[in-house]
Amino acid sequence: MNKTKPLTTSKALSVMVFSVLATACASAPEYQMPEASVDTVYSEQQSNQFVNQQTVEAAWWQQFNDPILNDLVLQAQQQNLNIKMAANRVQAAQAYRSAVASFKVPTVSLGGGYTSYQLSKNDPLAGPAFGIENPISGGEFDLIEQQNGGFFAGINVSWEMDLFGRIDKQVNAAEIRGEQAEIFHQGMHTLVSAEIINNYLQYRGAQQRIAIAKRNISEQETVLKLVKSLSASGYGSDMDVAKAESALALSRAALPQLNSAESVHLNRMALVLAQTPSSLAEQLGEPEALPDFEGMIPLGLPSDLLNQRPDINIAEREMAAVNQELAASLVAGYPRFFLTGGPGLSAENFDDLFKADSAAWLASIGVQWNLFDGGRNDALVEIQQQRFNDSALQYQQTVNAAFVEVETMLMAYGNSQVFASNIEQASEQADLALSKANSLYRAGLLDHLAVLDAQRQQNLLEDAQVLAQLQTASSIVGLHKSLGGDWTMQ
Template structure:
C-alpha cells in the first residue's frame, strides 16, 4: 500500500485556503444627500457628476484640438502608462508564486575514476584487491549515461500568505491605473487653464491697443485745443502720460502670452515653433455655455481619483497585514523530480529507466525575538494611517466642492456687475468727450472717464477668466473620467 506515503501531501492540501488575515471592508461614508450650494446659477441637479469632455461647452475647436493632442502626446501621461505596465508585470510575477515551478533538465555525462584515487582507486585497478577479484577490477573505471528529468516545486499556500501578497500587488496595479486617470485630469485642466489665460492676455492686449488708438485721437484733439488757446499745457502733458502708461502694458501682456504658450508647448510635448503654428491668428476668449452637473456627495467620492487611490491604499495595506500574520505560521512545500536515466541513449525512454523523487517539507520560525509580531504591528499601524488619510481626503473633497460652488455663484454675479459697470463707464466717457469738445468740461473729466473705462474693460476680461477658472476647478473637484475617446476625435489631420 502506497497511500500512507501520500498522507502528508493530502493533509497539506486539506489545509489549503486557511486564510488568517483580516477581511477587508470598504469604508462607508455618511456625507449627506446634497451640497449646501448645489442650487447656484450655472449648475444642474443630477444623479451623475461625470460629464465626458465637458470642455466642449466652451465651443472652441482650437481648445478641443489642444486637449486631444495633450492627452495623446504628453510625456507625463506616457510615463504613467509605462508605470501601469510595470505594476501589472509585478502583479503577474507575484501571482506566479502561487503555482508550481517546473524546470526541465537533460544531459549526457561521461566520467572516469582514477586508479590513483585513494578511496575508489583499488576498486577500478586490476589485481589491487588480490584474490577477491581474481586479478581483475571490482568495478569499471569509466561510465557513460544520459538523463532527462523535471524539477517541480510548490509552496502550498495553506495560510494564504502568497494570496495576500498577490492581492496587494493587484491593488497596486489598480492604483497605477487610477493615477493615470488623475494625471489625465491634471494635464487636461492645465491645458484648458493655459489656453484660456493665453486668450485672456490676447484679449487684454487688444483692449490696450484699442485704448492706445483712442488716446492717440484724444491727444490730437488736445493738441488742437491747446493750439487754439482754449487748452492748457497741463492737459497736453496728462494726455501724453496716459498714452505712455497704456503703451507700457503691452510688453507685460506679451510676456504673459509667451509664458502660457510655452507652458502649452510642454504639456503637448511640442516646441515653440509648433505652438506658433497651432495658435496662429487671433481667437476669441471662449465663454462656457453649459451647466455643471452637481450630483450627490456620495457620487463625488466614487469619481474622485484621490479618494479612489486612498481607498485602494487601505485595501492594499489590509492585504499586507494578512501577509504579515500568515508569515507567522508554518510554510509547506511539495517537491518532485521525475525523470529517466540510462547508460545507453537507446534505453533512455524504456520503462526500466524511470526514476523519481518526491518530498514534503515544512518550515516554521518558532522564535525570532518578536520580529514577526513587530511586522504585524507595523502593517496595522500603516492601515490606521491609511484610514485617517482616506477620511481626510473625503473631508477635503466635500469642502473643496462646497467652496467652488460658492465661488462659482459669486464669480457669475461679479461678471454681471462688471458688465453693468462697463455700460455705465462707456456712457460716462462718451458724455465727457462731448462736453470737452463743446468747451463745457476740462480735460481732467475726459481723462478720468477714459481711465475708468479702461479699468472696467480689463476687469471684464479678468472676471470672465475667473469664472472659467472656477468652472475648471469645480469639474476637477467633482471628479470623473476626462479622457478623450478615440472614436470622438475632433482634431484635424
C-alpha cells in the same frame, strides 16, 4: 476499559494542519469599505444660483463652444507624455500581478547535460571502497570506478501548496495595485485636460487684453498730441500734458506683461501637447476672443464625490492593498508545504539515454515552519498593521481635503460671478457716461479732453471685463477639477 489509540503520523499531521488553518482563517483581517458621513448638499451650493445638483457631465468643456479647445483636449489626451507614462504603469502593474500569480502554479523546468566526476582515493569514506582482493585469483577488482561520467535529461517540477492563502493574498494585493495604476491613469487625463483648458483660456484672454491695450495706447497717443497742441496754443496746461503722458506710459508698461503672459501660456500648452510652441501657434491661428461658458455647472451629490475623485479612490484602494499585505504577513508564520518531482533519464552513453532502462525519478513532499525567529514575523506583522492604520488616516485626510476643495472652488465661482456682474454694471455706466459726454461735446458744453477721459474709462472697464471673465473661467476649470470624474475621451 477503552484505551485511547495514539495518533498515527499522518493523522497527527492532518490535525495540525487543520488546527493551524482554522487559526489562520480566524486571524486574517476582513476588509470593509470605509464609510464617510457627508451632507446632502454642499454648503456653498445653497447660495450659488449658477450650479445645480444634476449628474456631473463628462466632456463639460464643450460648453465653451470652442472647436479649437475641444481639439486641444483630445490631442492632449492622446499625445501627453505623462498620460503615456501612466499607461506604462498600468501595463507594469498588470505584469507584476501575473508574476505574483505564477507562484500559485507549479514551476516546470527542463534540463540536460553531461556529468563527469572523479572520486578521491584518499577520501576517508570512499577511498578504501574502490577495490578489494579477489580470494580466488589473488588479484584485485573494483567495486566502483574512481572516474566516471554520464548523460542526463529530465524535468523538474516544484509547487508550493498555498493552504493558508498567503500567495492568494499577495495576488489580491498586486491586483489592487493594478487598479490603483488604472485610477491614476484616469486621473492623469483629468489633470492634463484641466491644464490644457486653463492655459488655453488664459492664452485667449491675454490676446484679448493685448488688443484692448494696443487700442488704448493708440487712443492715448492721440490724446497726448491733442493736449500738447492745446497747451502750445494756451488752452491747456503742463499738468494736462503730464497726466496724458503718465496714462500713456502706464498703458505701454502693461503691454510687455501681457505679451509675456501670452507666451507663457502658449509654452505651457506646447509642453502638455508634446510639441513646439511655433507649431502650436500656427495651429491656434489668429487671436480670438475668450469663449464664454454656457449653462450651469452640475455638481451631483456630495456622496458622489467619494467615487468621482481619483485621489480618494487611490487612497481607498491603498487601504485594501495594505490589508491584503497584512493578511499575507499574518499567515507567513504558518507552515509552508512543498511538492517536488523530477522524472528524467540517465545513462553512461548517450545512445542508451532514451532507452527504457535509463528512466529515473525523484519525488518529495516537505514542510517548512519557523518555530522561532526572535519575533521577526511579529515585527513584520506590526509594520503592516501600522501601514494599514496610516492608510486609513490618509484616506480620511484625502476625503476631508476633497470636500474643502469643492467648497472653496464653489465659493470662488460664486464670487467670480458676482464680480463679473458688478464689472458689467460699471461698464454699462461707463458706456452711458461716454454717450452723454459726446452729446455735451457736440452741444459745445464740454471740451474734448473730458470726452477722451470718458473713453479711457470705458477702455479700462473693458479690460476689467476680460479679467472678470478670466477669473470666472479659471474657477469653472478648478471646480470641475475638484469634482473629479472620468474626463477620458474615446
